Amino acid sequence: MKNAYKKIPVSDDSSVGHVRRTAVALGKSVGLTCDALGRLSIAVTEASTNILQHAGVGEVLISAWEDSNNACIAFFAIDKGLGMRNVAKCLQDGYSTGGSRGVGLGAIDRLSDFFDIYAMPDKGCIIYATFSNQLSSSPEVSAVNGISVAKPGERSCGDAWDCIERKQNLARLILVDGLGHGEQAARSAEQIICNLNSVSASLKDSILHAHHSVNGLRGGVVAMAQIDVAAGSLTFCGVGNLSGTVWERDKKVTGLVSHDGTLGESVHTLREYMYPFSSQSILILHTDGLKSDWDLSDYPGITMKSSSLIAAILYRDFAHGRDDAGVLVYKPLEDC
Numbered sequence: 001m002k003n004a005y006k007k008i009p010v011s012d013d014s015s016v017g018h019v020r021r022t023a024v025a026l027g028k029s030v031g032l033t034c035d036a037l038g039r040l041s042i043a044v045t046e047a048s049t050n051i052l053q054h055a056g057v058g059e060v061l062i063s064a065w066e067d068s069n070n071a072c073i074a075f076f077a078i079d080k081g082l083g084m085r086n087v088a089k090c091l092q093d094g095y096s097t098g099g100s101r102g103v104g105l106g107a108i109d110r111l112s113d114f115f116d117i118y119a120m121p122d123k124g125c126i127i128y129a130t131f132s133n134q135l136s137s138s139p140e141v142s143a144v145n146g147i148s149v150a151k152p153g154e155r156s157c158g159d160a161w162d163c164i165e166r167k168q169n170l171a172r173l174i175l176v177d178g179l180g181h182g183e184q185a186a187r188s189a190e191q192i193i194c195n196l197n198s199v200s201a202s203l204k205d206s207i208l209h210a211h212h213s214v215n216g217l218r219g220g221v222v223a224m225a226q227i228d229v230a231a232g233s234l235t236f237c238g239v240g241n242l243s244g245t246v247w248e249r250d251k252k253v254t255g256l257v258s259h260d261g262t263l264g265e266s267v268h269t270l271r272e273y274m275y276p277f278s279s280q281s282i283l284i285l286h287t288d289g290l291k292s293d294w295d296l297s298d299y300p301g302i303t304m305k306s307s308s309l310i311a312a313i314l315y316r317d318f319a320h321g322r323d324d325a326g327v328l329v330y331k332p333l334e335d336c
Contacts, residue, residue, distance in 0.1 A: 001193045004148040004157035004186075005061035005076070010051045019048040019060045023075060026064040031071040033133045039111040040073060040131045046104035047077035047127050055081025055124065061149065061312075072132045076147070076308075078316050080124035114141065118302060118309045126316065128308045144171060145308040146328035147315045151181045151289075158185025158220070159287045159326025162193050168333055169229035169279070172203075175242060175328045177287040179218035179262065185324065188217040192263055196224065203237035204272050211239075211263045219264020223256075223285050227277055229332045234277035239267055243292050246275060247282040250297040279332045282310065289325035290318045307331040 006026070008019050023044045027037050044060065051058035058079030065072055105127075109115040112129035119125040142165065150157035158178035165171045174196055178188035195210040203224045210222070221240020227233075236244060236256045240263075244256030254275055261267040277283070282296075282303060296302055299313055307329040319325035 001160055001162045001190055002146065002148075003063045003065050004150060004160070005063045007149050008060045008062065009057070010048050010059055011057045013052070016045060016048045016052065019062075020045050023062050023073065026062055027071070027073050027131070030064045030066050030073065031133070032064075032073060032131070033071075036071070036131055036133050036135070039135075043108040043111045043129055043131070044075055044077075046108055047075065047129070050104050050125075050127075051077055051079045051081070055079035058124075061147065070132050070134050072130060074128070074130040076312050077127040078124070078312060080316070083121045083123050083125055084119035116306045116309050118299075118305050118313065120299070124316070126309055126312045128306065128312060141306075141333065143169060143307060143333050144173060144328070144330045145306070145311055146175070146326065147311045148324065148326040149315065149319070151324050152321055154182045154324070156183045156186035157324045157326075158182070158189050159289060159324040160186070160189040160193055161326060161328045162197065163328075163330075164197070169227070171227050171330065173225045173227070173283070173285070173328060173330060175223045175285045175287065175326060176220050177222075177240070177242060177289075177324070177326065178220040181324060184218055185220070188214075188220050188264075191215070191217055192220055192222060196222070202272065203235060204270050207237055207239060207263070207270065208267070211267045214264030217264070219262050221261075222263060223258060225256075225283060225285070225330070227283065227330060229277065229279055232276055232278055234275045234281075234283065235272050236275065237270065237272045239263060239270065241288050242285060243288075243290075244283070244285045246277065247284065247296055247303065248278070248280050249303045252295075253281070279334075281332070282307075283330040284310070284314070284327070286314065286327040287323075287325065289320065289323040290314060290327055291320055292318075294318050303331075
């Protein structure tokens with residue numbers, strides 16, 4: 001199961017120090033080396049300072065994990081400020097519209113393992129960057145990424161996701177919304193994901209197993225998808241009020257069918273559905289912590305960006321703040 005992101009509002013100079021200290025502490029907790037911590041510290045400081053200078057307010061999301069004997073951390077720097085008219089120019093050292101030295105964005109790009117950015121004039125900016133102990137000039141890129149953030153005031157998030165990538169462009173995805181909020185909801189989501197991953201079965205049978213295995217916790221709702229780009233297919237099975245859509249570039253192709261019910265309480269009718277899914281398709285799943293009236297065509301060029309930035313755009317503009325928020329995006333790698 002992937003870790004939730006910690007949200008840190010950025011609104012004044014003290015926020016920048018708080019972001020830096022939080023990022024370094026999380027990096028230390030998963031075993032980042034001094035070199036990696038140094039790179040992270042500089043980059044997250046530049047990113048949060050950029051928010052203050054160009055937007056005034058925004059937020060940074062940070063998550064850390066251990067993966068294949070490597071320590072990793074990622075952050076999003078998110079704002080709704082002036083944005084950029086020429087992103088490539090803004091990445092050049094020495095270019096600035098805010099009176100600074102103009103080295104911030106270029107430094108983040110150079111210091112990070114993976115860097116991506118999306119900005120529109122007058123509609124803000126989102127930066128995504130990852131760091132690990134094994135800095136590589138050609139880091140491994142995943143077709144899938146997601147964001148889960150706790151409801152304001154809660155320390156734990158009941159929205160959670162996971163993905164098993166068996167090989168390039170062949171994957172099984174899970175998005176779960178544990179009932180309620182806080183620690184109990186987070187534990188319910190973790191239990192459901194563990195039970196879904198504990199069996200080698202069809203999506204339907206995996207969900208039924210998780211339903212019957214809810215033990216002493218609240219249960220929740222779930223969406224599962226199995227994608228095989230080479231075969232041109234997506235298999236989907238869902239229970240509860242989670243949203244699923246397939247897009248071809250910036251056009252919605254189909255909505256995915258989910259059944260009424262709640263794991264641990266009642267699951268009546270359950271079946272799998274198959275949909276076409278090509279190398280140009282994008283799968284988006286999200287919980288009811290996001291409003292559903294979004295349209296990717298409102299964001300020119302976003303479908304050419306990473307799954308991480310697509311998830312971040314939807315989180316930024318459609319998380320309503322009254323619930324945990326979870327969004328999961330799968331975009332096939334280009335060389336499939």
